Amino acid sequence: MPKGVGVSAGIGVGPVRRMAEPIPEPDAAGQLRGDAGSEKTRVAEAVKAVSADLKARADKARGLGRDEAAEVLEAQVLMASDPGLVDGSAAKLAAGTSAERAVFETFGTFRDMLAAAGGYMAGRVTDLDDIRDRVIAVLTGQPVPGIPESDEPFVLVAEDLAPADTAGIDADTVEAIVTVQGGPTSHTAILARTMGIPAVVAMEEADALAEGTPVLVDGTTGEVVAEPSDEDVAKARTLEAKRAEAAKAATGPAATADGERISVLANIGGPADVENAVKNGAEGVGLYRTEFLFLDRADKPSYAEQVKAYKAVADAFPGQKVVVRTLDAGADKPLPFVSTEEEPNPALGVRGLRLAFKHPELLDEQLRALAEVQSESTADLWAMAPMVADMRDTEYFVDKAREAGLKTNGIMIEVPSAALTAGHLAKVADFFSIGTNDLTQYAYASDRQVGALARYQSPWQPGVLRLIGAAADGAGAEDKVCGVCGEAAADPILACVLVGLGVKSLSMSAPAIPMVKAALALHTVEQCREAADAVLGAVSAEEAKDIARAHLPRLEELGL
Secondary structure, rough: OOEOOEEEOOOEEEEEEEOOOOOOOOOOOOOOOOOHHHHHHHHHHHHHHHHHHHHHHHHHHHHOHHHHHHHHHHHOOOOOOOOOHHHHHHHHHOOEEEEEHHHHHHHHHHHHHHHHHHHHHHOHHHHHHHHHHHHHHHHHOOOOOOOOOOOOOEEEEEEOOHHHHHHHOOOOOOOEEEEOOOOOOOHHHHHHHHOOOOEEEOOOOHHHHOOEEEEEEOOOHHHHOOOOOOOHHHHHHHHHHHHHHHHOOOOOOOOEOOOEEEEEEEEEOHHHHHHHHOOOOOOOEEEEEEEHHHHOOOOOOHHHHHHHHHHHHHOOOOEEEEEOOOOOOOEOOOOOOOOOOOOHHHHHHHHHHHHHHHHHHHHHHHHHHHHHHHOOOOOEEEEEEOOOOOOOHHHOOOHHHHHHOOOOOEEEEHHHHHHOOOOOOOOOOOEEEEEEEHHHHHHHOOOOOOOHHHHOOOOHHHHHHHHHHHHHHHHHHHOOEEEEEHHHOHHHHHHHHHOOOOOOOOOOOHHHHHHHHHHHOOOHHHHHHHHHHHHHHHOOOHHHHHHHHHOOOOOOOOOO
C-alpha cells in the first residue's frame, strides 16, 4: 500500500485530479519579436498583472481567515515586485532574446541565488518558479497554472503545490491533497492544516496515480489507497468518526489518565491566530513566532507596533502562559533593514540569537517591548531565544532579558549541542522549549524543505528522541520546565512518548490540540514512561512508532 508522510489529519475520498501541465521551458533560440523597448513594456505589464493577481488571492485568503496563506502570498507579491526581474529581462531583450526566454533566464539567475542560500531561502524556490510560470503564461497566452476545475469533489495530486495554488483551494471541493515533494514543514503541509484538508506529502508513488482513479487518503497515517473497496472506505470513515468524537470530547485542561497536568498550548504567528487557538482549547501560547512581524517588509516594525502585536496576544490569555520567541531571522530569512554578509551555508550561519550579536539593538528593543507588555498584562509572559548553542549564548540572552525586566527567560533547544549540554544550560535558563523541526534537521543533516529527505526528517527518529530525552533530563535535574513546540508535539502518539521522556508542556498548531488532549487522557504517566523507555531502543523511526503503539494500548479508541 503506497504511503507518504501524513501532514494534515483526516480522510479524503475521491477521483484523482492533477494540476495542469507545467509551463514548458521557452525555446533557448527564441528571438526578439518587435523592438526591445516595447517588449520590456510587455514584460513589465505581465509581471504587474501577476503581482495584482497574487495580491487579490492574498486579500481573498485574508477574507476567509486564512492568514498564513495570505502571508505566503504577500511574500510572493514582494518577490514579483522586485524591479531587478524586469531590468534583468530588459538586458536580455536588448541582446535579441524573446520576451518569454528573457523572463525564464532572468528568473533562473534569482532562482540559483535562492537555492544556493539553503534553508528558508531555498524553500522559496518553488514560490519564485510559480511567479515565473505565471508571467510566461501571460506573455504567451497559455493557461495560467492552477487548481483544476471540477463539478465534483476530488483528490488533488501534484508534484508540489505553489503557495498561490494552495491558497486558492476550495476546501469544499478538494477532498485531500497528495504531493510527490514536500515535507512536514512545507507550505503545502502548513496551509493544508490551516484549512483542515487531509494531506499526504513526500509520496514518490503519487506520480503513478492516473487521472480519474478513485483514491482514499488518510492524512493521519500517510496511507493512500487506489481504487478502494466500499469496505475500505467504510472502515476509514468509521476511524474518522471515532477520531472526531474523541477530539470533541477532549475539553478542559489537559492531563494524563492519572491526573498529571500537561500544558497543551498553541503555536501562533500573530494576533490573527488567537481565535483559532482559543476555539481548539489552547491553554495558552507555547510559541509566538514574532519573526512574522519583521519579515517581508522594507523597514523594521516600530516599538509601538511591537507592543501592540505582543499585547494583543497576551490579553487574549489572561492568567495563562504566553511564550514569545524573539526574532528568528538572519541570513536564511534576510531582513532588508539589516545588512548581512553572504554566507556559504546560511542554515549554519548568523541566524536567530546570533543576529543579536551583530545587531543588539533589535533584540534590546524587542525585549523592552515585551517587558512593557508584561507590566500591563495579566498573562504569564515567558521569553525565549532561538538558535542557542552553548552556555555563552544562554547567559547572553538571559542576562539581557533580565536587564530589560522580564521575569521568565529560557532558550530553544534546536541545536544538538544544546540538548547534549542541557544539564549545564538549565542552571542559567529558566526553561527549555524544544524545536523538533530544526533539531531533527541538524541532527540528521537533512534540509527540512527537501522532500527526498523526508525519512530523515521524522521526529520519530531514535537519535532525535534521545536528544529530547537528554534535554528533558537536564531540565528536570534543575527543576526547570522542558516543553516541545515543534511539529512533533502535534502527533497524539508521539505526545505521549514526549511526556514519558519528561516533557511538561506541548505546543502545536491549533487543530491538533483536541486529539493530543484525548490521547494523554487515556494513558497514565507510567504508561507514557514505559513507552518512552521502549522507544529509545528502536533502530528506526518506523520501529519507534510501532513500539509506541504497542505500549499505549488505548490508542485504538481514538482511531489511531
